[in-house]
Amino acid sequence: MIRGAGLIDVELGPRIDSFAGASGEDKARQFGTYGYPIRARKPA
Amino acid sequence: MADILDLVDVQELRNEVQKKYRDVAEKPEATYHFHTGRQHAIRLGYDQAILDQLPDQACEAFAGMANPFYWETPRAGERVVDLGSGGGMDSFFAALCVGKEGRVVGVDMTPQMVERSRHLAKELGFDNVEFREGYVEKAPVDDGWADVVISNGVFNLCPDKVGVCREVARILRPGGRMMIADMCIEKPIPESALRDIDLWTG
Numbered sequence: 001m002i003r004g005a006g007l008i009d010v011e012l013g014p015r016i017d018s019f020a021g022a023s024g025e026d027k028a029r030q031f032g033t034y035g036y037p038i039r040a041r042k043p044a
Numbered sequence: 045m046a047d048i049l050d051l052v053d054v055q056e057l058r059n060e061v062q063k064k065y066r067d068v069a070e071k072p073e074a075t076y077h078f079h080t081g082r083q084h085a086i087r088l089g090y091d092q093a094i095l096d097q098l099p100d101q102a103c104e105a106f107a108g109m110a111n112p113f114y115w116e117t118p119r120a121g122e123r124v125v126d127l128g129s130g131g132g133m134d135s136f137f138a139a140l141c142v143g144k145e146g147r148v149v150g151v152d153m154t155p156q157m158v159e160r161s162r163h164l165a166k167e168l169g170f171d172n173v174e175f176r177e178g179y180v181e182k183a184p185v186d187d188g189w190a191d192v193v194i195s196n197g198v199f200n201l202c203p204d205k206v207g208v209c210r211e212v213a214r215i216l217r218p219g220g221r222m223m224i225a226d227m228c229i230e231k232p233i234p235e236s237a238l239r240d241i242d243l244w245t246g
Contacts, residue, residue: 001205001206007209016110023077036228037110037114037224038226042213042217
């Protein structure tokens with residue numbers, strides 16, 4: 001998806017349980033939903 | 045599987061997202077299906093030395109998924125675009141990082157969020173940040189303007205994710221950096237769930 005847009009050096013950071021303790025936690029678990037930092041670069 | 049753009053009415057989804065985040069802008073203290081505010085940002089790993097420079101009003105409507113500044117913060121003098129700037133916290137955070145010589149543009153489609161952020165920028169004396177109303181898929185930013193594009197918990201709400209990424213590529217200068225945070229799913233979502241607008245917004 002990101003590379004498809006022409007961006008390079010795509011990197012995913014550590015997973016974080018963004019919904020832990022929130023009312024949406026159950027729904028998040030249903031789909032295995034977690035937060036991630038993501039970075040990429042536009043070619044020079 | 046069918047193309048996701050055939051399963052979801054984009055305008056209906058935008059309307060529901062706007063409704064949800066209008067509530068967050070107007071009632072940040074209420075309970076939502078996701079966490080909000082300063083404590084949530086701290087838990088996500090934001091640099092507290094920078095976060096502590098922001099007053100509570102700048103943080104209370106924050107509803108991010110992770111820390112887009114995990115690897116680095118924007119550098120002094122850089123131009124940053126915050127796609128889906130929401131309550132403005134990430135934009136204000138970036139504004140502290142880029143300093144007087146830098147510039148931050150926050151883009152959001154929810155008028156109440158833009159109004160709130162503009163009001164806060166003026167009240168808090170941030171003259172290196174502005175907020176523009178618009179869609180992240182077609183951001184009101186010139187080609188190649190940005191050194192950095194940030195976003196937090198926004199791309200997951202856009203059916204055309206490749207389109208959003210192409211927009212990021214358009215507004216970045218060559219060599220520019222995308223630093224975002226969002227949710228990723230580990231289990232496949234059935235078509236029936238993709239069609240359910242309520243599941244998109246929580």
